[in-house]
Amino acid sequence: MPDAPPSPFDPATAYHEAGHAAVALALDRPVHRVSVLPNQDLLGKCEFRKGVQRPTDDWIETEILISLAGMVAEARHTGKYDRSAADRDLRYARKLMLYRASERSLDRFERRMVAKTENLLNDDGVWRAVELMAAELMKLGVISGRAAAHFYKMATT
Numbered sequence: 001m002p003d004a005p006p007s008p009f010d011p012a013t014a015y016h017e018a019g020h021a022a023v024a025l026a027l028d029r030p031v032h033r034v035s036v037l038p039n040q041d042l043l044g045k046c047e048f049r050k051g052v053q054r055p056t057d058d059w060i061e062t063e064i065l066i067s068l069a070g071m072v073a074e075a076r077h078t079g080k081y082d083r084s085a086a087d088r089d090l091r092y093a094r095k096l097m098l099y100r101a102s103e104r105s106l107d108r109f110e111r112r113m114v115a116k117t118e119n120l121l122n123d124d125g126v127w128r129a130v131e132l133m134a135a136e137l138m139k140l141g142v143i144s145g146r147a148a149a150h151f152y153k154m155a156t157t
Helices: 011-026 059-078 087-097 106-122 124-140 145-156
Strands: 031-035 045-048 142-144
Touching: 011 031, 011 045, 011 059, 011 106, 011 124, 011 145, 031 124, 031 145, 059 087, 059 106, 059 124, 087 106, 106 124, 124 142, 124 145, 142 145
Parallel strands: none
Antiparallel strands: 031 045, 031 142
16 A cells, blocks of 8 residues: 655644644643744744633733744654744744743743643653644644644543
8 A cells, every 4th residue: 555645744743833822722722723834034823812712821922832832742742943934933932921920030030930831741641632733734734723622631530
């Protein structure tokens, strides 16, 4: 039986965007859509539902963790951190981090948040959700928030 044709989508991008989605769902942030269809500005995108965000103990930390999750998931898949590919996410996360840390302690705080994100993604169920979402993104290029939630639930229950 012949092998399936290679995907036109970048696996690192699929894991990156799936990482955002899985951590968002782990932190009760509803996902609207996940895409690895590149455009002029982005290689992929994870969109969240508007107006459906639940209040949390620390909204800023939740946003930071979700922002870092793409880079961390991609690194877990590829074996290396690509800070340049995650530049937009990192700039957003560091902007939020300034609400919790001074400029002087920003690097140390970022390392702490990356470690926390790694811990979230090291959960077997959350990582399995990333793998399922990334595989579907490699096939289709886009998945709905409903599909992302389905994969997350399937992987974590």
